[in-house]
Amino acid sequence: MGVYVETRIRTDLETLWDHTREPGRQQRWDLRFTEISPLSRTGPGEGPERFRYATRVLPFLVVVGTGVSAGERHRAGGDRVSALRFSSSDPRSLLAEGSGYWRFVPTPDGVRFLTGYDYRPRWGRFGRVVDRLFLRPLMGWATAWSFDRLRLWCERDIAPARSRDRWLLELAARVLLVAAPLTATVLPPGLPPLFAVPLAVLGLAAAVLVPPSSRAPAARRCLRTPPATAREPRLLATLAPPGAGDHRTTAPEDPS
Template identity: 60%
Template structure:
């Protein structure tokens, strides 16, 4: 594929079996992964790779669906685990036409390095390629990292994905309110009435305080109970290679 693949890694202090379950069970996977609204396993014969259907609600009135095939290696000689998949969407409004990726579970001390690498081919020709490079691909990378941190909070601190989303929305609204109030200068307008003769001297200090408030709202690290993409590694520490398992999977149609 023509674009650089996406990579996200999170270190999660959790039991490997529990992490495996939260990521391989469709009902649990769709709760924490922002990229999917619904994931459903399709019937399969014994020994065949697992086929699945996925759907993503792009807008309240628009849902984009696709199909995929996946396989996992739960027991490997080095103690790691791997899951690989290929996926495609025939929906004409889906920018993502087809792609492939993998998850790796690497035990690391008292935790697990949970990482993914994936890539896809956009549709819509040159327009799609530009939209993907400028908007969709960065958004997909952010959504993956944000979702990985939401999964981490669920496993490490017992914060459910639903609560984590509510925390994120609340913090986002508070930050937006601070920026709005500070930028409109509401506090400065009330100085003469509130402070009388001290208003003139405080008027010099107020712009500085407003600037500090805006900077804090924009750049302060998210609260510990709020998911944040910035907590995840977005560049592989070494050259990342897709697992051999991926080559055994055919493209879903």
């Protein structure tokens, strides 16, 4: 898959399943979505379920799309799987269509939670370049950051809005470490550039190297490289694209 993110969350399987499969809860922690609205439901968190999503790209720009998802709660190995297909007919959306999955693997101290997904960009060659240089790295970072925000919610009961605010405060402090010495050169009495530049470099080093707060989300806590054995669950192949109806063929359960 194009994007892979993995984390370990010290919580029970049912709690994590509800926090990810319930649209109202997912939109609270998932930075990639501003709103998720169910369009149809055929079962208690299993699917297939159709939904509409909206993402605020800029303060004045919101793109929308639709998706369909399904889940498997009862698998032979004790793990669970959720699969997704999505698309957007909005010409302003760089993401035309895509698919992915979540896998929930119980461990002795919690759940190994991972995702893999990929998508097709629009806008031709220009869109492919923008995707490779900007959007795909941003999507990977946003997914990992969101997973860590979900971890804080499940493990420490820190509400997603509160952990976001703590992250913003921490980000502002890191930016200030770099900007303050440079700003001081233009404010009276004026810090000589001979001192300002080294101080700014030291501030940049501190901003990069100081570990994030344990109560604020950080993408660096997640694994971003897929293991050699990673592969899509069979459920994904049985899921019809959005707009093709909610019909899903029956397939044997993927034992992996």
